[in-house]
Amino acid sequence: MKNLSKVLMGGMVATLIASTTVMADTEVKIWVADATVEFTKEKAEAFLAENYPDYSVMVEAVGEGDAAQNMLTDVEAGADIYIFAQDQMSRLVSAGALEEVAPDNVPVVTESNDAGSVSAAMVGDVMYAYPVTSDNGYFLYYDKSVVTDPTSLEAVLADCEAAGKSFYMEINSGWYQTAYFFGAGAQLTYDTDDQGNFTACNTGYASEQGLVALKEMIEVASSPAFVNGSSVGSATNIGAIVDGTWDATSAKEVLGENYACAKLPSFTGADGATYQLSGFGGFKLLGVKPQEDEAKLEVCDALAAYLSSGEVQAARYDAVAWGPSNLEAQKSEAVQADEALSALAEQLAYTIPQGQYPGDYWTLATGLGDSIIAGELTAETSDEDLMAALQEFENTCISYAE
């Protein structure tokens, strides 16, 4: 009997603790990258104090790359508002970690942000997130004293070879590889339903265009200047490197006075035609978690809309140099003067907004790139064999959506 009452008491205490935490829920928890914690806190606190004084905010450092992984650990205990990279969208939607954007906000968001970021925020016809940046993509950093003409891939390689410098591009990554395939006109996208499940694969890798792209990759890889890689930090002999804005500071440091940026070059394909390298455009999005409490959801929606507004995006650029997706903010002088962002903005016009891809795709693409680097596919390989490799790649891609 004594024991029983002890157990009962314990249970009551546990419920008491649980219920008090539910009742006191006027705290909005936000996850953003470490570098923007202070900035976000300041902006969010000011906004809440003015509009919803009953609510408080807690900002934690969880980078947009890890957001999905952390949210999926326990959606209930995860953040109310969080920034994530758009390739995590499908996982977050299917886990029920994203609330649809409030219908009133949809037209405003659609009008004020660039088309790429808006399409990245949609799954099917439903908008699930607020675009925050359009700065995820790659372009060319180069050494001005080495590369004289950054508009032609052949010229870039020739200059690097002549100067004994290296040309870095991570061709065994599914992300960088698409520069060639999309550039040559082959496509690879997946359709997803409202739940984020893959329903169809649109691909044309096993085609004349795909062949042009694959041959160009083989040619680039055969250059003595070529090094597979995409991080300034681990590159030791940079003539030119295909990399993103996150490495801008390091690139500036390594290249010093000779630092320069440009959109990706074009190349002359095996068929004699000229193609512009393309690739993925990437975006950071702000998501709101579904809430049981309607009032809190309203606060979260309003706060998310504010934190992704043009005004805050421009301020965010000033604070941490994240390239805005808001059209007004993009026109600001400071953004226009940023070499890396300008090069990226130029390149983003040639890219395809990165949609949802199955996790297996990245492994598959690494395999294709590796077989080029390892010399299994070379300039001597017959067109039939190359086509067979592409066909196999395509078939496997299609099988992911079945």
Place this chain on the structure above:
Amino acid sequence: MNNKSENFASMKRKQRIGNAFCYALLVLISVIWLFPFVGLLLQSFRSYATEYGGMVNYLVPKNFSLDNYRFLFTGETNFLRWYGNTVVIAIFVSIGQTIFVLCVSYALSRMRFKGRDFLMRFWLILGMFPGFLTLICLYFLLKQMGLTQAGAVPGLILVAVASSGMGYYVCKGYFDTLPMALDEAARLDGASRARIFFELTIPLAKPIIIYTALVAFMAPWCDFIMASYIAFGHDSSYNVAVAMQRWVFTNDYQGYFTRFCAGGVLVAVPVTLLFMFLQKYYVEGVTGGAVKG
């Protein structure tokens, strides 16, 4: 006679060659073994301000500086908080676990009761499952009690201490080596079980207590899986391991590698000191407890 000394000389030569070979091999192995530690130490002295703070292709910094250590202590990050969390968890777990283990071991070693054998075997089998198998269940249990995220530090202490009695094995083995006759004599003199435990067994069991406490201290000190899961998304509850691994992997922390190394060195310091000073007891504890019982 001549022949004998020749034999002796050739044996000596053989021995010398053998030794030289052994030493060469040992030196080689220790170089390989020490390399990561030396690398970590050297990198931690490379300033992120004057050189690149990420991974580079040279080992010895061009200029030695304490910038990384300064960074950790100047409050730009929560490093002191994380370190504090780790220390608090480790100390409490160490104390709690030692008490539990001693009590359980004493009972199992000295008392005979119904179900004793069954309990011992059952716990042994339970102990063979890695703790993180129960992670998800534990997480939701702790969440009900408010001991995750913001409450992760007490939560982690609770988890580690709660199941610690099952790790009685080595300690019970040690108690078994203490003569039963001592206990019996004390009993005849009218001492209670508790008195025997505190005044007789404990003073004799110093090596095993230190061994148990050290092992209990090490587990949470090096813990990553539990801590990352239970404290997830709550920066100020992280331990050093969970907090600092972000400096190596995430794009948000470009060029933090040297700072990570400096943090790693600081993490290693207390453990190294503890082991250096308590090594004597540690060996006694392990060997004493390893007697079959």
